[in-house]
Amino acid sequence: MGASKLNIYSESINKMAIIAKVFAHPARISILQFISKQKSCICNDIVDEIGLSQPTISQHLKVINDAGLLKGNFEGKSICYCLNLERFQEFQSLFNSFFNKTTSNCC
Amino acid sequence: MGASKLNIYSESINKMAIIAKVFAHPARISILQFISKQKSCICNDIVDEIGLSQPTISQHLKVINDAGLLKGNFEGKSICYCLNLERFQEFQSLFNSFFNKTTSNCC
DNA sequence: TTATATAATTGTAATATTGCAATATTACTT
DNA sequence: AAGTAATATTGCAATATTACAATTATATAA
Numbered sequence: 001m002g003a004s005k006l007n008i009y010s011e012s013i014n015k016m017a018i019i020a021k022v023f024a025h026p027a028r029i030s031i032l033q034f035i036s037k038q039k040s041c042i043c044n045d046i047v048d049e050i051g052l053s054q055p056t057i058s059q060h061l062k063v064i065n066d067a068g069l070l071k072g073n074f075e076g077k078s079i080c081y082c083l084n085l086e087r088f089q090e091f092q093s094l095f096n097s098f099f100n101k102t103t104s105n106c107c
Numbered sequence: 108m109g110a111s112k113l114n115i116y117s118e119s120i121n122k123m124a125i126i127a128k129v130f131a132h133p134a135r136i137s138i139l140q141f142i143s144k145q146k147s148c149i150c151n152d153i154v155d156e157i158g159l160s161q162p163t164i165s166q167h168l169k170v171i172n173d174a175g176l177l178k179g180n181f182e183g184k185s186i187c188y189c190l191n192l193e194r195f196q197e198f199q200s201l202f203n204s205f206f207n208k209t210t211s212n213c214c
Numbered sequence: 215t216t217a218t219a220t221a222a223t224t225g226t227a228a229t230a231t232t233g234c235a236a237t238a239t240t241a242c243t244t
Numbered sequence: 245a246a247g248t249a250a251t252a253t254t255g256c257a258a259t260a261t262t263a264c265a266a267t268t269a270t271a272t273a274a
Contacts, residue, residue, distance in 0.1 A: 003229050004262065008158050009133035016136055023127035025232085026116035029205075033120075036209040044250060051115050056233050058252055077241045078250050083211040092206040098136075099199040102143040104190040110259050111232065132262085151220060163263050165222055185220055185271095 016098065019091050022067045027052060028060050032069070035081055044078065123205065126198050129174045134159060135167050139176070142188055150185035 006014055022028055030050050038045075046061075047054050061081065064070055068087045073080040113121055129135055137157050142149065153168075154161050168188065171177055175194045180187040 004132065004134075005159070006133065009137060013133045013136050013140075017131055017133040020127045020130035020136075023202075024124055024131040025111065026113065026120045026124040027111075027232090029120050029123055029127075030116060032209065033205075036211065052112070052232095053234050054251075055235080055253080059232080062252085077243095077248085083209065085209075085211045088206065088209060092203065095130075095202060096199065098140075099195065102139065102190065102195065104143065104192045134262090159262095160264050161221070162223080162265080166262080169222085 016094060019067060019094065022064055022069065025060070027056075028064055031057070031060055031064065032083070035070075036083055046081075123201065126174060126201065129171055129176065132167070132170075134163070135171055138164070138167055138171065139190070142177075143190055149188065153188075 009017075027050060031046055034046055034049050044054070047057050050057065052060075061070070065072070069084055069091075071082045071084045073082070116124075134157060138153055141153055141156050145152075151161070154164050157164065159167075168177065172179070176191055176198075178189045178191050180189070
């Protein structure tokens with residue numbers, strides 16, 4: 001085989017995995033960090049900042065966006081990427097509730 | 108190319124990505140959840156519970172273990188897997204501090 | 215020692231991800 | 245309309261991940 005057997009897990013677990021996948025690549029963490037640090041909205045600056053090609057950054061942005069973590073505003077010919085903070089906090093509380101439910105019973 | 112260019116990111120960002128990767132597969136989330144729910148330590152029960160083959164579970168356990176999230180005690184011929192709660196909490200606070208530092212300045 | 219049970223490792227196939235060059239699209243500008 | 249700048253898409257190669265069958269290692273039990 002090789003592909004993930006997504007059908008055997010609950011909806012919420014698959015959702016958590018999709019969220020975690022956003023953070024599972026350093027380029028995407030860097031992009032999120034960079035966007036959040038900018039005073040004004042940014043666009044192609046990410047390419048210069050991170051050191052990957054424009055298509056590669058664009059691809060990572062798509063992954064982040066597909067998870068709902070971005071808002072984009074058009075500003076002339078460029079796109080202003082911003083964080084969707086509500087969704088971000090949703091992620092945070094999902095993970096925290098998972099972590100907080102987790103205890104250890106032995107060892 | 109195809110491989111991740113890990114050298115262009117900071118140590119802490121790469122570390123976060125490695126942690127996130129543990130949670131980036133539903134099987135691993137399920138395993139963590141299952142281990143934490145058990146009253147007593149378990150072993151091969153994970154295989155029955157989750158519905159993946161023994162080598163596949165073993166492989167996922169290795170990923171979780173390599174991230175430092177497990178403690179293993181030998182109990183007879185089987186291994187008792189438990190969560191390393193200290194490390195788990197370390198993860199939680201690392202992610203929370205990332206989330207909390209993240210703000211949005213536009214849109 | 216031999217048998218049995220549990221878990222790790224190896225080998226391999228299928229699929230996914232990462233990265234970039236080339237190209238296409240989109241929106242402004244002249 | 246033609247040119248330009250910014251971003252997305254496509255196609256492809258390299259690498260990584262996922263999954264399992266077969267095998268191996270380890271530990272107890274007979």
